[in-house]
Amino acid sequence: MSVSVQQAPTAALSSCQTLRNPSGPRSQGDPNTTLLTRSPPPEGDELTATEEEVEVEGDKQTEMEDGKLTEEEVANHLSSLGRSATGLHHIYQFLSLPRQNLKNVSILCHYVHLQKLELPYNRIKDLSCVSHMPYLIMLDASHNELSEFFGFQPPKNLKEVNFSHNQISAMKDLSAYASLSKLILDYNSFSEIRGLEKCSSLTHLSIAHSKISRISGLDNLPLKHLCLRGNLIKKIENLHTLRTLQVLDLSSNRIQSLSGLQNLHFLGSINLESNLIREIKEATYVHDLPLLRELNLKRSPVQEQPDYRLAVIFLLHRLTHLDEQAVTAEEKVSAVNKFDPPLEVGAARDHMTHVVYQHMQPQVIFDSTLPSLDAPYPMLILTGPQACGKRELAHKLCQEFSDYFAYGACHTTRGPYFGEEDGCDYHFVLEEEFQNMIRMGCFVQTMQYGGHWYGLSREAIESAAREGLACCIHMELEGVFSLKNSYFEPRYVLLIPTSTKEYISRMKARGLYSNGQIDTAVSRINLYVKINKERPGFFDSVISSDNREEAYRALGQLVKEYLGLEEQGAGGGEHTRAAPDNTQPDVSGEPPAAEKVEVSSADSFSRNYWNKVQAGLTPQKTSAELASIHRKQQMVREALMGKSPGAYTQLFKRSVHTAPSLLAPHSQPGPSSSLNPNVGRPLPDRIEDSSSEESRASSGLSMHSSAGALSVGSPSDGLDAGAGPKVDPLDISMLGQNLESTKDHTESGLTPDAPRSAPERVSPTLTTSPGRPGSNAKPVLPPIPSGRKAAEFGPKP
Numbered sequence: 001m002s003v004s005v006q007q008a009p010t011a012a013l014s015s016c017q018t019l020r021n022p023s024g025p026r027s028q029g030d031p032n033t034t035l036l037t038r039s040p041p042p043e044g045d046e047l048t049a050t051e052e053e054v055e056v057e058g059d060k061q062t063e064m065e066d067g068k069l070t071e072e073e074v075a076n077h078l079s080s081l082g083r084s085a086t087g088l089h090h091i092y093q094f095l096s097l098p099r100q101n102l103k104n105v106s107i108l109c110h111y112v113h114l115q116k117l118e119l120p121y122n123r124i125k126d127l128s129c130v131s132h133m134p135y136l137i138m139l140d141a142s143h144n145e146l147s148e149f150f151g152f153q154p155p156k157n158l159k160e161v162n163f164s165h166n167q168i169s170a171m172k173d174l175s176a177y178a179s180l181s182k183l184i185l186d187y188n189s190f191s192e193i194r195g196l197e198k199c200s201s202l203t204h205l206s207i208a209h210s211k212i213s214r215i216s217g218l219d220n221l222p223l224k225h226l227c228l229r230g231n232l233i234k235k236i237e238n239l240h241t242l243r244t245l246q247v248l249d250l251s252s253n254r255i256q257s258l259s260g261l262q263n264l265h266f267l268g269s270i271n272l273e274s275n276l277i278r279e280i281k282e283a284t285y286v287h288d289l290p291l292l293r294e295l296n297l298k299r300s301p302v303q304e305q306p307d308y309r310l311a312v313i314f315l316l317h318r319l320t321h322l323d324e325q326a327v328t329a330e331e332k333v334s335a336v337n338k339f340d341p342p343l344e345v346g347a348a349r350d351h352m353t354h355v356v357y358q359h360m361q362p363q364v365i366f367d368s369t370l371p372s373l374d375a376p377y378p379m380l381i382l383t384g385p386q387a388c389g390k391r392e393l394a395h396k397l398c399q400e401f402s403d404y405f406a407y408g409a410c411h412t413t414r415g416p417y418f419g420e421e422d423g424c425d426y427h428f429v430l431e432e433e434f435q436n437m438i439r440m441g442c443f444v445q446t447m448q449y450g451g452h453w454y455g456l457s458r459e460a461i462e463s464a465a466r467e468g469l470a471c472c473i474h475m476e477l478e479g480v481f482s483l484k485n486s487y488f489e490p491r492y493v494l495l496i497p498t499s500t501k502e503y504i505s506r507m508k509a510r511g512l513y514s515n516g517q518i519d520t521a522v523s524r525i526n527l528y529v530k531i532n533k534e535r536p537g538f539f540d541s542v543i544s545s546d547n548r549e550e551a552y553r554a555l556g557q558l559v560k561e562y563l564g565l566e567e568q569g570a571g572g573g574e575h576t577r578a579a580p581d582n583t584q585p586d587v588s589g590e591p592p593a594a595e596k597v598e599v600s601s602a603d604s605f606s607r608n609y610w611n612k613v614q615a616g617l618t619p620q621k622t623s624a625e626l627a628s629i630h631r632k633q634q635m636v637r638e639a640l641m642g643k644s645p646g647a648y649t650q651l652f653k654r655s656v657h658t659a660p661s662l663l664a665p666h667s668q669p670g671p672s673s674s675l676n677p678n679v680g681r682p683l684p685d686r687i688e689d690s691s692s693e694e695s696r697a698s699s700g701l702s703m704h705s706s707a708g709a710l711s712v713g714s715p716s717d718g719l720d721a722g723a724g725p726k727v728d729p730l731d732i733s734m735l736g737q738n739l740e741s742t743k744d745h746t747e748s749g750l751t752p753d754a755p756r757s758a759p760e761r762v763s764p765t766l767t768t769s770p771g772r773p774g775s776n777a778k779p780v781l782p783p784i785p786s787g788r789k790a791a792e793f794g795p796k797p
């Protein structure tokens with residue numbers, strides 16, 4: 001028997017060809033089935049079998065039971081007929097003998113042409129036969145009893161080796177295996193990785209379920225796949241030179257951090273299942289890996305973190321699979337909306353919150369700031385990055401234009417800086433109180449900045465409006481976005497630092513900010529610039545804040561243009577009165593010549609792209625069209641007044657000519673009048689001109705003048721609060737009548753809100769009456785102008 005088994009491979013070929021089953025390798029199950037699956041002897045031979053043959057057969061069976069591989073068995077499992085490596089012979093290249101209970105495979109010494117050898121699930125302890133297989137490319141010796149690592153002469157082309165599930169405890173130098181590209185050593189007892197330094201072709205290495213406690217010995221290997229699953233590794237280290245690594249499996253270790261992976265730019269898949277990663281922020285270490293698509297953190301403590309999945313998806317937005325589950329587009333959107341909502345989303349959420357909370361409160365009419373038909377309550381918002389000077393400028397502006405603007409103090413949970421006064425710079429409140437105010441629907445908008453809450457309360461606006469003043473507020477961009485969702489239509493002035501260096505040194509000079517706060521503020525400059533660039537008209541005006549004086553000059557000029565003021569001398573308080581206003585559109589909507597000039601000068605102020613475009617697109621109306629529009633508007637207003645008598649009648653009528661101060665409730669005592677240095681001043685001659693009066697009345701810009709004309713103690717003193725400032729050229733004729741009727745009501749004890757009879761007719765003579773409602777109030781601020789002006793500064797898209 002041994003003669004036939006140990007024949008030279010070429011001889012074995014013919015032997016194999018006759019012996020092996022044409023269907024190729026068989027019996028993958030029970031190792032003992034080998035005998036049963038052997039090819040039956042040729043027909044007829046059975047009868048002539050000699051005693052000797054029976055004996056040989058018996059020997060063979062004994063050998064198999066002893067785990068010794070026989071020639072016949074080899075022949076049965078050979079496959080893949082092809083040319084030998086030398087090209088001179090036809091040979092079987094592939095031998096697969098799994099689960100054969102083999103212990104001794106020394107017979108394979110003679111199968112020198114084998115290229116692929118599979119001997120898994122046997123009991124082999126010695127593989128020295130491989131030394132005789134110089135052409136071997138693939139060797140699978142997994143699930144055996146090998147205790148030695150590569151115990152054979154290196155076949156020069158050996159590429160893939162599987163020694164998993166053996167009893168090998170030490171790695172040895174594999175520098176002779178230069179062609180080795182795939183090495184699987186799972187389920188052995190290695191405690192250290194070594195000997196691979198010269199394996200310059202090794203792209204796939206797996207040493208799972210061993211006793212490795214430290215990653216080492218892998219420097220500069222061209223590995224693409226590395227599996228060290230089920231070891232004792234605590235730290236990801238020494239991987240930074242594996243520049244080509246694509247798949248990394250470090251599951252079932254004791255790793256606490258993803259640090260050490262940040263330079264592996266080809267990594268596409270990381271398995272860290274069953275480790276000790278606790279913090280979501282660990283994901284930041286792999287945030288910059290451009291090809292990372294799969295991350296598995298299953299069975300790690302980090303899973304218990306709130307919003308774990310969305311947070312990781314947010315941090316690693318390129319992931320397609322997290323924890324072996326596909327990441328959906330919805331999850332990606334939710335993650336962004338949750339952790340870095342676009343300004344619009346944040347603003348919408350903020351707005352919704354306050355609207356809902358406000359609606360949960362008893363509803364009241366905010367008489368001072370309610371939007372009117374033509375003009376919303378005037379507000380000026382100074383926006384820009386922190387410490388760009390907007391607060392200082394807002395204060396200064398409110399001081400100089402104290403008859404027009406009041407500083408709207410927001411609420412904040414941050415503590416006051418040195419010199420800050422409660423109620424002046426901010427209303428300083430505790431977090432609990434702030435949250436309570438949110439729930440009570442007190443805010444129009446809120447924002448968190450630098451870990452503190454800031455919020456603009458409705459009362460802050462209302463209190464300014466009750467005094468007949470426009471509100472001037474400073475806030476960050478998020479606040480602007482939120483406010484744009486409300487029905488308020490402020491004008492927004494962006495104050496932007498153009499010299500970062502100067503901005504930083506100014507912030508440092510204040511001595512209030514940490515480096516981190518300064519960095520945040522600086523980084524936000526670009527946000528403002530971007531918004532201004534991408535959304536023309538988002539800000540009504542942009543002023544450089546580098547030089548505070550120049551910035552204030554520009555802001556002041558802008559406000560003067562807006563108010564229609566003229567310089568009346570130097571010094572503060574000079575703007576408590578305005579020049580007679582003859583710049584407003586007449587009732588027909590056609591601006592007088594003077595206004596046209598002003599409009600063009602105000603053009604730079606406006607910078608409202610949208611409105612300019614709109615104005616450009618709007619064809620000039622003929623006088624007939626304008627008259628028609630005029631009639632329609634009048635009818636609408638009358639209809640509205642008729643529909644809602646009482647308070648609304650008052651509201652609309654009064655608002656026709658009044659700015660908020662005129663709308664202050666009668667019960668509101670005279671802070672405004674006491675504050676107003678111009679109360680009772682004689683009206684300039686021009687204002688008494690009826691035509692200009694009418695013209696002014698048609699415009700918000702006339703308000704300060706008309707107010708100035710009012711005499712102290714005007715019956716309008718008793719006017720109740722009404723709608724926000726409204727400029728309605730069409731209702732000029734109602735002014736006197738309104739005045740009279742109000743007076744009557746007041747005298748007769750009727751409250752302004754009491755139901756009234758049908759709208760009274762207006763005597764045309766009253767339109768030229770020098771007495772105007774609100775004459776005892778301070779000069780009132782101009783509402784946002786209507787007509788042509790409105791087109792300039794009107795609502796944004």
Ligand SMILES: Nc1ncnc2c1ncn2[C@@H]1O[C@H](COP(=O)(O)OP(=O)(O)OP(=O)(O)O)[C@@H](O)[C@H]1O
Binds near residue numbers: 387391414454477
């Ligand atoms: N209601 C609000 N909504 C949004 N932003 C606000 C609001 N109130 C204040 N802010 C802004 O929050 C930022 C931080 O305000 P804070 O007063 O703490 O900073 P500051 O260092 O004094 O800077 P500044 O001089 O710009 O006010 C500022 O840019 C401020 O304009």
